[in-house]
Amino acid sequence: SQQGEEDPQALSIQEGENATMNCSYKTSINNLQWYRQNSGRGLVHLILIRSNEREKHSGRLRVTLDTSKKSSSLLITASRAADTASYFCATDNQAGTALIFGKGTTLSVSS
Amino acid sequence: EAQVTQNPRYLITVTGKKLTVTCSQNMNHEYMSWYRQDPGLGLRQIYYSMNVEVTDKGDVPEGYKVSRKEKRNFPLILESPSPNQTSLYFCASSLRAGANYGYTFGSGTRLTVV
Numbered sequence: 001s002q003q004g005e006e007d008p009q010a011l012s013i014q015e016g017e018n019a020t021m022n023c024s025y026k027t028s029i030n031n032l033q034w035y036r037q038n039s040g041r042g043l044v045h046l047i048l049i050r051s052n053e054r055e056k057h058s059g060r061l062r063v064t065l066d067t068s069k070k071s072s073s074l075l076i077t078a079s080r081a082a083d084t085a086s087y088f089c090a091t092d093n094q095a096g097t098a099l100i101f102g103k104g105t106t107l108s109v110s111s
Numbered sequence: 112e113a114q115v116t117q118n119p120r121y122l123i124t125v126t127g128k129k130l131t132v133t134c135s136q137n138m139n140h141e142y143m144s145w146y147r148q149d150p151g152l153g154l155r156q157i158y159y160s161m162n163v164e165v166t167d168k169g170d171v172p173e174g175y176k177v178s179r180k181e182k183r184n185f186p187l188i189l190e191s192p193s194p195n196q197t198s199l200y201f202c203a204s205s206l207r208a209g210a211n212y213g214y215t216f217g218s219g220t221r222l223t224v225v
Binding site (some may be wrong): 029030031032033035040041042045048081088090091092095096097098099101102103104 | 115144151153154155160161167169170199201203208209210211213214215216217218219221
């Protein structure tokens with residue numbers, strides 16, 4: 001099934017540094033989404049990038065999409081301790097009836 | 112405030128005792144879905160609903176039931192819970208199905224079946 005796979009699995013950085021997470025997927029997509037999950041809590045939608053877009057910004061977030069490589073990246077600039085969370089990319093399943101989530105990248109930002 | 116409300120937040124129950132996890136959204140979303148999240152397995156879809164009275168199985172539907180009698184509510188029913196259903200459950204809603212629309216998730220229900 002279509003599924004995003006995030007890389008790295010875990011990332012530890014200092015406050016103020018940038019964090020980059022990558023997502024690879026297997027088949028053609030319409031759009032790709034990124035979500036954040038604080039420990040044990042519900043996922044929060046961060047950003048949606050359409051297949052005809054190459055880059056999108058939202059505050060300190062920058063998402064890129066390379067459909068030729070079937071990959072996306074999420075950059076968080078000037079990280080804060082509050083950014084500590086797991087980050088997931090998500091794409092449609094083939095039937096269009098569900099978002100399929102990757103296993104996530106766990107980001108730890110220390111002060 | 113636009114939100115998906117799940118209850119209860121935590122639940123410990125015994126094998127075989129029927130339970131219902133409620134889910135309600137106030138955004139007039141057509142699409143609703145249940146996921147379970149397990150370490151190493153990630154998020155897996157249990158059931159989904161495209162609209163009122165329209166439900167269908169996701170990837171892991173065994174042992175679960177759902178209903179969608181009203182647009183806002185989408186309860187998850189475990190008629191005879193077993194220990195392998197111990198998990199973190201999430202309800203989500205979206206304007207419509209598909210990756211064109213972001214999902215709004217509930218805060219989760221941590222279920223333990225002993």
